[in-house]
Amino acid sequence: MSMKITDPNELPKKPGVYIMHNSDDEIIYVGKAKKLRNRVKSYFRDEDKLDRPKTQVLMRHFAYLEYILTDTEKEALILEANLIKRYMPHYNISLKDGKQYPYIKITKDEFPRILITRSLKNDKASYYGPYTDSTNARQFIDFLNKNFKIRTCKNMDGPCLNYQIKQCSAPCINKISQKEYNRNIRRAKLLLQGRYKKTIKKLEKDMKHYSKNLEFEKAAMIRDQIETIKITLEKQNIQPTKDVDQDIIGIDHNDQEAAVVIISVRNGKTNKKDDLILKGINGFSDKEILTEFIKQYYSTAPIPEQIIIEDDIEDADIIKEWLSDKEGHNVKIKVAEDGHYLTLIKIAKKNAHISLTENTKEEENPLLTLEQYLNLPRLPYHIEGFDISNISGIYAVASMVVFENGKPAKNMYRKFKMNTPGPNDFAMMKEVLTRRYSHISPDYQDDVKNPDDSINIRPDLVLIDGGKGQLGMAVEVFKELNITDVPLVGLAKKFEELYVPGRSEPIVLPRRSTALQLLQYVRDESHRFAITFHRTIRGKAFTKSVLDDIPGVGKKRKQALLTHFKSLDAIYDASLEEIEEVNGIHKKLAKTIYDTLQNDRKKDKNN
Known part of the structure; x- marks a missing residue:
């Protein structure tokens, strides 16, 4: 990087990146150019001759710039994308901070682990994502860990209970070779890339090899893996005539931000749908918005063979060359022309419009929304949520978390050691609800109330993790305790639907609703607290x-x-x-x- 420059005539006529600063030394804009001097001089015209209002505002805050020379325009494009992602300058279009989206990470250990993370590091690990739904990401990790028996422990210090229940291959005691373990990791990576057919073919080859060598137990295990993958991961065929990896991109925007939806097709089947937000688009054309999104998104996301878009982008040839080099195969960026692709673009754009509408709504009050949607008798100021944690019934514990005014009240959290023999999560949940709410039952006979005042509080809402079955069990507990004035709601994980007593159909809140996000937070926090207590109990044992x-x-x-x-x-x-x-x-x-x-x-x- 060179010295501070205020005169564009000092710049060379070579490819590179220019970095603009304000008087506080903050980076306010990053751009790339085939010829730096020519591009930067365009910023130094009279204000009324600048091409867009945003540029006028940018130059009012400009103090000096620095630059980095590159050998080619492609290298400048790559560097520009990395610097924008790193510094998120105020006047650049910026993909909403990737840290708030989870990624799946495969560590670079001798025996790697599969984790969820919200930060990308230069640590030679493999990253996949971003995922817009952390629950789906965690479920995918759980599936991969169990299906391929990947270790989940931080320190390989002896076999754990996961090995005892046949959910870990136990590399810590050499129950699996590094070669075989890393073969499983490669299979997991293929699934994360959406390459289901290739994974199944490789597994079938391994199964035949083990069967031929009379290793029938290993062959049977791989057979089960194949069946699980087929049942769990294969999606509805969206394009049966094409066996190709594609991303179909649809965009909708207002003056301030753009919503982008990517429909990922892998091996001709819909793999997932991602929706993301671009900030700072005011003054940029549709072509520039789409160009910036592709550069920033694919700097970390898996790159398919084809990217299908509605219109041309800037620097298309350079971007295709960069993506092809990055992925190691030819990447095509195609403008949708036929009816099939235009239909998919239309679907993606419709989803983007919905996402944009939800994102730009006036921020709702989650407590008021819950009161209205659930028809509660009062504002749910005090919410309590529960979770059970055990491994095959061993060291079973329960947690109760409390949220007041939409925020965790950690001083009111409670932990319970279960007396109910397990594994029986229904019976354990019944036990903890009975123990917690017997103190507020009108039939409670003790003359002296429990000295723990928080236990005597009547909650405004009780959240049960689960659907109709779990909610029905909680209703029975309240009926036995003669509690009629405490509302119950069940949150079913699969589709994040809400169930309330006396109503057969679930209540579906918008995914971006802060009310739904609050209930998800209560559920996830109760799960985290239960897991932490369970680990403590298990560790002491x-x-x-x-x-x-x-x-x-x-x-x-x-x-x-x-x-x-x-x-x-x-x-x-x-x-x-x-x-x-x-x-x-x-x-x-x-x-x-x-x-x-x-x-x-x-x-x-x-x-």
Whole structure:
């Protein structure tokens, strides 16, 4: 980057990027040019001769510029896109901050993990997205982890419960080779790219190989993977005559921002729909808006073989060359001409119009909206939400989160250890609701109220995570407790629909509704709080206990005992023969464990 420049005649007639600053040294605009001097001189005309009002305002704030030379105009285009994404200058068109959209990340470890993230880093990891729905992204990660048995632990310090329940391939104890594990990672990457047929073909090849070598267990596992992929991921065929990867882009805009919808087609099938927002478009033409979107979006998003658009873009040849080099195959940018593509463009534009309309509405008050949509007797100032967390019924816990005036009231959160045997989430939820709301029941007989005042508060709304079934169970609890003045609502994850008692059809709020987003926040927060408590409980069970003092019982045998018996109390109650049944526990060690625990129990009784 050169010294500060205020005279465009000091610039060379070469390709590069110019970076404009204001008097506070802030970057206010980034542009690229085939010949820097010629392009920048166009900004230094008399104000009434500048091409658009936005340029006039830009130059009123201009103090100086810097520049970076590149060898080609294509390199200038790439650098411009990266700098705009990095600095988000005020007078550039900017794709709404990618950090608020989740990405799926595959780490660059020896045995990679698949995570969700909202920040892109230069860490050699693989990123896929952005995803406009974090729930869908998490469900996709969960599917990939379970289907390919990918590790989820941060530290590979021994087999975890995921291995015990056959949801992890346990590279930590060499149950899978690095070569085989990374083959699974490559399959996951193909699915993230929407290449379902290619993934299935590779899996079928592996299945035949294992079957030929009489490794029938591995062959059966891959057969199940193939079936799961077909059931879970294959979408309705939108274009049966073409087996090609395409993105169809539709745009709608007002004076201030543009909504862009991308319909992704992979192998001729609809893969997903993304909708994003472009800010700062005032004064830019439709062609410039579309050009800037393509440059910024495809700097991080997966690039298909074809990008279908309604009209031509600027620098089309350079952009095609850049995208082709970036992806390693020929990328075509095609203007829709025939009826089929024009229909798809029309669908994308209609969705963009809906997205733009919802995005530019006057911001709603989520509490008022909930009161109106759910027909509540009062404003839902105090909302309570619940979640259950356990692994096959082990260390089962529940959480209660509280939101007041639409914000988390963390001092009122509560944690519950479950007494209900599991796994039975319905029964556990019934237990926690009964324990929480028995204190506000008119039939509550204690003369002295619970000293915890927050437990005695009557909520304005109770959120149940689930559809009709879960809501029906909560209604039964309230009926048994004779509670008639506390509203209930169920939030079903699959389609984010709301269910209320006495109504058979769900209530569907707009995806961008702040009322729906508030309920999603309550649900997600209750899930996070439950998971955190469950991990704490589970961690304590694996830390210090009398088992640590028994010679021959190391970390792995201790874990085997706790996994087999579910709890430390159950090990105390076990007979010698039952202890001998645990994997890795021989007779002599079983006798030592049994005697030690019985002696420890006698000491407790004597004390």
